[in-house]
Amino acid sequence: MKNFLTVLLLAIMMTNGYTSCEAKSSYPEDSTLLRYQDMLITMLSPHIDHEVGDYYSKLLTVTPSIYPYEVEIKKIERIGGFRAFDFSLTIEVVPVVGPHISVGKDRLTFRITPEIPSNQVRLLDYEHLETHELPSKWQHIIR
DSSP: OHHHHHHHHHHHHHGGGOOOOOHHHHOSSOOHHHHHHHHHHHHHHHHHHHHHHHHHTTTBSSOOBOOGGGEEEEEEEETTSTTOOOEEEEEEEOOEETTTEEOEEEEEEEEEOTTSTTTSEEEEEEEEEEEOOOOGGGGGGBO
């Protein structure tokens, strides 16, 4: 897993001078870059779900879902220079409940490196950007 994640991140960085992308509107069709992004988000989904679930557990009685197409990669930085396998990844997510009712918008920054024991991923920063008002039929899930 560690080698695969490293190769995947390296491929993303090398593809088309990647700096930032938005999967929903910037890619009208499938591309190599979009497939790499989707694989990266898929592999990070357990970490994203955990952190978002932890944040919203203080606000809601249900855990919101994060759909991969609602994850936007904002920034990837290589820490330590060329060919260093230490990355900072910033994403924005829109968590939803029920039939895709958004509850907010959040920015997460992860560090991805083989230097972190076990899972190679650690949350560096969590920023709640927006709170979305729930419809009256969903007010009962607010703590």
